Amino acid sequence: MEREAEAEKIKAVAQAQRAAETSAIRMQQLLAEKEAERVQAEIEDGMFLARQKARADAEQYRLEREAAALRSKLTPQFLEYALIQALTNNSKIFFGNRLPALLLDTRAALAGAFAGFEAATGGSAVGDAREQEEEQQQQQQQQQQQQQQQQQQQQQQQQQQQQQQKLSMGPL
16 A cells, blocks of 8 residues: 555656646746747837838938928029019909009018028028029039130140141142
8 A cells, every 4th residue: 555655646746747847838938939929029119110210211301302492492583473473363453553562562571571581591591592503603604714715725726737737838
């Protein structure tokens, strides 16, 4: 009987060890699954963040380009054109002597608003456009000067060639 009790005790211990090992293996599997899920979530979060950052950067670039285009477009000539367009789209008809004065008053108000805008933006809107126009004019002048110099050089070369031909022919 003691042997049977010991055998049963050994069996119970072996079963308990197997159950403990099985439980440990299951816990390791669960931990590995949770770790894999965490890593996958980190990767997905990183991808989402990268996409959102790329979209935000693209939107910022688009807005900067649009603002630059609008700044270069905002010139006194464009404002006057916009004024004329607005006045021609006006469905009201005015009669009387004050119409030219009304137009001039509106232009003066727009000029004041434009000056205020220049002051608020540091004069960059018109300044940039004027600087660009001046740079273009300078470049055109430089190109014209270079072309004139090239033409003069070509003429001098032709004259030298003609003189050499005359000298090589000698007196007839």
